[in-house]
Amino acid sequence: TRADANLALFEYIDGFYNPRRIQKRLGYLSPIEFEEKQYADQAAAEPVNLKPRQPALTC
Structure with a gap:
């Protein structure tokens, strides 16, 4: 049909x-x-955090 x-x-x-x-x-x-390309450029511009997380102190 049309x-x-x-x-x-x-x-x-x-x-x-x-x-x-x-x-x-x-x-x-x-x-x-x-x-x-936008996503690739954005991912390349984001800083990379290589420090491991410190465990939270509980009291």
Whole structure:
């Protein structure tokens, strides 16, 4: 039906094409690539705490 065709087209565009399409405003990356880069950059910028935790003193 026409409704099924519209739904299938929407699912293709919104679910497959748009997340993979490169975009100029994202530095010619796809939204998926841009998001992965953001998370990687954020993880690299976070300080790493290598000190072991001290046990809590109980009295």
